[in-house]
Amino acid sequence: MSTKRIVATAVVTAGVLALSACGNAGPGGAGSDEFTDGKLVLAVLNDQSGVYKDLSGPNSVKAVEMAVADFQERHGDDAVVEDVEVTFADHQNKPDVANTKAQELYDRESADIILDVPTSSAALAVATQAAEKEKLYFNIGAATTELTNAQCNKYTFHWAYDTYQLANATGTAVTEGGATDWQIIYPDYAFGQDMDKSFTAAIEAAGGTVGDHIATPFPNDNFSTFLTRAASAEPDVIGTMQAGGDLINLVKQYNEGGYVDQGIELAVGLMFITDIHSLGVEAFNGVNFAEAWYWNFDDENRAWADRFMEETGTRPSFAHAANYSAATQYLEAVQAEGTDDADTIVGHLEGKEIDDVFLKNGKIRAEDHRVIHDVYLARVKTADEVTEEWDYEEILATIPAEEAFKPVEDSTCSFG
Amino acid sequence: MSSPTSTSDATGTGAALAGTGGFLGRSRRGWLLVGLGLVLALALPWFVYPPVAMDIACWALFAVALDLLLGYAGLLSFGHAAFWGGSAYVAGLAAIEWGLPFPLAALLGAVFAMALAWPVGVLSVRRSGIYFAMVTLAFAQMLFFVVNQWRGLTGGENGLQGVPAHFFGVEAVEDQAFYFYYAALPIIVAGMWFAWRVVHSPFGRVLVATRDNPARARALGYDVERYRVLVFVLSAGLAGLAGGIFAISHGFVSLQEVAWQTSGKVVLITVLGGIGTLWGGIAGAVVIVLLEDFLASSGFDGIGIITGAVFIVVVLLFRRGVWGTLSDLLGRRTGRSHAVERSISAGDGEEPTA
Secondary structure, three states: OOHHHHHHHHHHHHHHHHHHHHHHOOOOOOOOOOOHHHOEEEEEEEOOOOOOOOOOHHHHHHHHHHHHHHHHHHHHHHOOOOOEEEEEEEOOOOHHHHHHHHHHHHHOOOOOEEEEOOOHHHHHHHHHHHHHHOOEEEEOOOOOHHHHOOOOOOOEEEOOOOHHHHHHHHHHHHHHOOOOEEEEEEEOOHHHHHHHHHHHHHHHHOOOEEEEEEEEOOOOOOOHHHHHHHHHOOOOEEEEOOOHHHHHHHHHHHHHOOOOOOOOEEEEOOOOHHHHHHHOHHHHOOOEEEEOOOOOOOHHHHHHHHHHHHHHOOOOOHHHHHHHHHHHHHHHHHHHHOOOOHHHHHHHHOOOEEOOOOOOOEEEOOOOOEEEOOEEEEEEOOHHHOOOOOOOEEEEEEEOHHHHOOOHHHOOOOOO | OOOHHHHHHHHHHHHHHOOOOOOOOOOHHHHHHHHHHHHHHHHHHHHOOHHHHHHHHHHHHHHHHHHHHHOOOOOOOOOOHHHHHHHHHHHHHHHHHOOOEHHHHHHHHHHHHHHHHHHHHHHHOOOOHHHHHHHHHHHHHHHHHHHHHOHHHHOHHHOEOOOOOEOOOOHHHHHOHHHHHHHHHHHHHHHHHHHHHHHOOHHHHHHHHHHHOHHHHHHOOOOHHHHHHHHHHHHHHHHHHHHHHHHHHHOOEOHHHHOHHHHHHHHHHHHHHOOOOOOHHHHHHHHHHHHHHHHHOOOOOOHHHHHHHHHHHHHHHOOOHHHHHHHHHHHHHHOOHHHHHHHHHOOOOOOOOO
16 A cells, blocks of 8 residues: 555545534533433532541542432422432542543533532632533532632632631630730641731730741651740730641641640641541540531531441531531522522522521521621630540630631622 | 564564554555544544544554654653743744744744754764753753743743734634634644654664764764754654644643643653654653543542553563554564564664564
């Protein structure tokens, strides 16, 4: 065969292939107005394998499945849609993966809503996709306030917590509790700087003072010099904005330094019950922190936590409860409106006041889609106070929904 | 980077298979492979989810760019994320601030990557082997920290969100990943052609000589360091081109792009595909990107374990990577590879005709 003929064959093959493909396939079309494909699809996009696996991960999917089962039990034959599916994907805390997976979930798996999405950069990437595809997105796992400020959009709701709320809850409550003289240690990057600012504002509003703002490298292992410096001013409390592995190192060094005996408390900006579980209560003795929800807070929470325990063999974190709540409220909205059309559901939810297992005195703010609810100041129990596994927290104070979150007047959000 | 002989074998066979007599080569096999490759590239978004197809194309060009440096100059850069990510940020900013069409934005990113690579290259090519890898890693980490701290410009850890894909007002391309792929593919292919051209130029021959025997190359009057800096800059430029398109196709740029894990991933892809085969990067990108995409929805929680295991198996069993092994098998059947190999390792500039 001559070269020319081979080339010709190749070109023709390519052409035929391209043309034939045009006929039957094509890029995925956008969703229709009724129930897409006659079913409802709830997608959980989160970290199934990395640092947030325990905080949300596979058990968030379980929580959403529980919400679906409860919904079907509640409405039985009256349910406006029979076929409700739960799907999930692992974003590995990588924004690139989250971005691609979000598109895929909306387009290919015809997801009507994406839930969870921890890690701020990934959360913001998914918000962009939600706006573009005009599909719903309830964020639970991410802390960035950008979701309800500069980067907000009509289809994105922020369900559980954010950096402002964390700083505000801990800063205000601890200061009002009598510890007015603060030193703040924060990691020198976007999250730490934001937290430092929010904390300072909250402390000063509550009548406290912040001495030094001590910036540390990130990531970092050795915090002893920073702690010594903070303690030398003899404050009532040291506030730390470290998270994850850095936090664990800092707390260990705080304990070794014997600062508790000098009467210096430790307040933590961002901490989860899973951190306590992995390190043990001894490591966090007496630490104060903000909690969005606690499983052993009241009977309602406890009853749900018992059911969750049956399903998963573990106690729920706030993220699991929030996923359950978000999925439930979405399903109820669909039931009330009889459609999965995103704009209708947004209209239904805006301004709605909700009380459920997660949202106490909850309300979905129409202006910025921040979901507000009561949050708590918690203290880690000492080892002899712990009566059962996961019984790690004592709730010191409840911060009412209206005071817990950033005031709506201060939000820079506008739905264009 | 084991023995120089095995690398040079791979070079020979890879080059032979990729079509040896000019880009649209005189050889039959060259024609066939180029045709087949293009058909597959064109057909890809029909079989693979289009954004994933775009990822494959971008990572493939990135790996080809790295192989230019690793396979042909024998320099293992562990800091190529700086060029991929640096370009991603420049391209993203250009698209946001000035509304540049994406090919121009990506090109601007590539120019930035080359400008960045020049001083880095001048300083790092004085060392080779592990020291070169460490120096490049150090520079990449510097860029990482600058990007992380310069929040006003880069958005810090939140990343640069909402990068628009402008394309001269063609809405299908701007809105749909499927058409975007076809708009971006020519740029990717052009980048690969450029890499191929570099390897098969007199410059490329000298490069191989500086890799195999720098002392001899120097004795022949070639300025080894200059050649290395130049290939470093060219490689950075191609990596930047890929990074720019990647950023715009995703609509945002994150710290992930300049993180060391990205440098690691592209080395993994290149090694998996086959060092010194140039096109091995394409095979590696297909395998890794598809594998990661599949695992992300599979419910299996040990993605690193799988990709790591694949890597170990390939390194232990297929020393020349996917592409190297395949082309070696094919070459053995036709008995061509040895002739080519010898002619190349002997420094013979003439292409053998099949």
